[in-house]
Amino acid sequence: MSPISIPRDRGLAMVFQSYALYPTKTVRGNLKFGLSAQRLDRGEIERRVAWAAQLLRIEPLLDRRPAQLSGGQRQRVAIGRALVKNVDVFLFDEPLSNLDAKLRTEMRLEIKKLHHDLKKTVVYVTHDQVEAMTMATRIAVMDGGVIQQIGTPDEIYERPANLFVARFVGSQPMNVFETTIDLTGNRVVATHRSTGVEMDLSDYSFIRQPATGMKVLVGLRPEHFSIGRPNGGKPAAIFDLPLRYSEKTGSDGTAFLAAADELLAVHVDHSQIGALRDGASVRAIFPADRFNLFDAETRSRI
Amino acid sequence: MNAVSAYETSAAARIGGRVYPRRRRRIKGASIAVLVFLAMCAAFISIPLYVVIVTSFKTMDQIALGEVFSLPTTWTFEGWWKAWAEVCSGMTCEGVRHGFFISLAILFPSLFLSIALASVTGYALALWNVRWAGPFLFVLFMCAFVPFQIIMIPLVALTASLGIYGTIWAIAVIHAVLAMPLLTLIFRNFYKDVPPEIINAAIMDSGSFWRIFAEIILPMSGNIMIVVLILMITSVWNDFLIGLTFGGMGAQPMTVILANTVITERGEVHYNVDMAAALLTAIPPLVVYFGLGKFFVQGITAGAIKG
Incomplete structure (x- = not known):
């Protein structure tokens, strides 16, 4: 042209x-x-x-x-x-x-x-x-006029290229917290700081080779949690936390669990939402293959 | 609705068990001053107008009595008829009727030329990327402040060299040129408010300057056309100087004929005829006011843009 x-x-x-x-x-x-x-x-x-x-x-x-x-x-x-x-x-x-x-x-x-x-x-x-x-x-996610990621909706959702894309896509924003990677034996683990829950990141497909002491941001989508029992997939992290409050949207809802000073948003099915009581302990299980990890410095996927 | 508002009023009036009477609007000193001022302004126009109107219907015998404010004892259209068809202007004795048709003949080309020129210029300046649009507009605006009298003689020479001096075309062209600064500004400001999406869409759809103007912009210009029409009809019809200067002998508008009629009268002055001639000359713009005023339409862009 x-x-x-x-x-x-x-x-x-x-x-x-x-x-x-x-x-x-x-x-x-x-x-x-x-x-x-x-x-x-x-x-x-x-x-x-x-x-x-x-x-x-x-x-x-x-x-x-x-x-x-x-x-x-x-x-x-x-x-x-x-x-x-x-x-x-x-x-x-x-x-x-x-x-x-x-x-x-x-x-x-x-x-x-x-x-x-x-x-x-x-x-x-x-x-x-x-x-x-x-x-x-195909979606091109842009921030301030700069393309952040181009990909199919599934790619954007499943493998966001950086923290901006990860937070932007998803109706309930992704839970993100900072932590440090630990290599123990042939396992890769990280600890959720405010609760001390250990997360097994061994099944995560790293782009970069992980190393002990690497500062990362871990992203957990609320809808990937399962409540009570593991819902297929290998459980990689188990949070037993008190329920702070919950939002119902008719067909399903979101539970906000108190993790020390922050909140952990967890998606709850229709069948389970009625049983939730404020203050009661809720077990939220995160599957091994659903983590999103970002570099704490560059905020891009690792 | 009425019941509800009545209930609310009575509830509001009885706050705390006390009845607060509605405050009455009084005419204060300041508003009296304003009213007196406005009445005086109105009187300045309406009293002479009254005299003109009643005199035009009087017989010459009654006028000779000199009571200018009295109503006609016998109402007669004699003065009007003479003014229209018989009164002499210079050598010809055809009444102001002759001038009326010349004025009409001047009016239409003047309107067409001035509006065509100004609307297209305003449209180009407002909606297209014209190089030097800002300075051009500034110069055009400056031209509006140049008194006509100082460029009159060069313009006479110019129209003479174009071979149109003394025709209605000379008058029409001069009207169009002199009105252009103001009209262009009016059109430009109006077209500035056309939503930019519409012109962008039109540029993507058609891209033709003239086609967008004719099919999209012109149909949206109803409001401003009425305003400009009223403005131009009044100024062209009431113009005396341009008609006198450029009309030569053959194309003198009604105002010039009227002046000749009144000024060149010999012997007994026929006030009723003069007054009737003046009124006949003044009526057409009034008709335009009342006729076109109704067509001021609102919301010409309604529905084009959400909200």
């Missing part, structure tokens, strides 16, 4: 956060104007508008103006205006951020289906990690 190429010739279509529909044009007019740079014959324009309208289910709205549409409908029109262009790359700039939670969930699925059907590249900017995790084939 030459630096002077003008936006309309770049083969891009963009959906704006504020939708940026043309207020004086009807929905049909908005969609047609999207095609005005491409010299198409009338039939082709009509065909594309009809196709996009049918795909987005906005056919009954074609003769309305943006002011007469709801937020979700405007959103669809904005997507439609990008779709009709039939370009290779679509840019979505936080398209769902203006919608309410329910509509956002619906539209998320719609866009995902659309992406699946069209098989085109979509660059989708979002602050919502749920959107990112559910819709993306």
Whole structure:
């Protein structure tokens, strides 16, 4: 791409956060104007508008103006205006951020289906990690304009490249604490400082060779804990701690255990949440293969 | 709703068992002064206007009595008819009617030229990356402070060399050029408030300067067009100096005809005719005010942007 190429010739279509529909044009007019740079014959324009309208289910709205549409409908029109262009790359700039939670969930699925059907590249900017995790084939996590990690949602979640990514992804933030690695025999262990619980890190796939005395940050995702009995997998750390308080979200919940002066967030299943009593001791078991370790200095994965 | 508010009022009024009477609004000294001042301002306009209107309906016999404030004893349209169709301006005796049609002929090209020029310039300055836009705007704004009188003679020479002197086109072009600084500023400021996403979307969709202007921006300009129309119609219609200077003999607008009529009258002065002619000349801008005022529409960008 030459630096002077003008936006309309770049083969891009963009959906704006504020939708940026043309207020004086009807929905049909908005969609047609999207095609005005491409010299198409009338039939082709009509065909594309009809196709996009049918795909987005906005056919009954074609003769309305943006002011007469709801937020979700405007959103669809904005997507439609990008779709009709039939370009290779679509840019979505936080398209769902203006919608309410329910509509956002619906539209998320719609866009995902659309992406699946069209098989085109979509660059989708979002602050919502749920959107990112559910819709993306690949995610680039950025902090202050610098890319922290590029990978599939699973990679981002399972093997975060640094502490920023680890803390950013996950609906309940990861428990992170600082500790020192100890090599004893053929085992790699670390101690949770405030409770003295020993964690067996032998099954962790280190990128760098661990050494005794190495300062590390250990990350434990709340949802990887199991309560009471080990839930498959080899138990690597067992915390017996009093329950400080718990949050219920209907289907499941989070228990916050008092570990000296800090809190350990632990995910609790629906079946177990009713049995939790404040102050009662809870046994939380962490499996051996789920640790995330970061260098205490550089904060990147080791 | 009413029951609820009545209940709240009565509850509020009886705090602590005591009844607090609603405080009555009194007219204070300061507001009396303001009212007197406003009444005087209104009187300065309305008393002469009253005299003009009643005189235009009087017969010459009653005018000769000299009671300027009295109502007409017999209402007559004779003065109006003479002013419209018969009164003499210089050599021709066709009434101000002749000037009325010339004024109309001047008005439309003036409006078209000035609005077309200023809206496109304002649109370019506000929404496109124009090099030197800031300095250009500054220079344009400075031009608004140059008195017309000091560039009048060079402009006469200029229009003469273009071969349009003495035609309505000379007047229209001069109106458009002189109005451009103010109108461009008005349009630019209006277009500055167009959400940048809309213009960005339009640039990605079409990229054509003229097409975006015609299809997106112009339809959004309803409000400002009405404002500018009222402004321009009034100033073009009421203009005397440009019409007198550039109209030559053939393209004198109504104001010039009116002045000629009143000034060149010989012998008995027909005050009723003069007053009627003045009113006839003043009416069109008033009609425009009342006609276009209704079309001030709100929320032209409603629905384009969330919120």
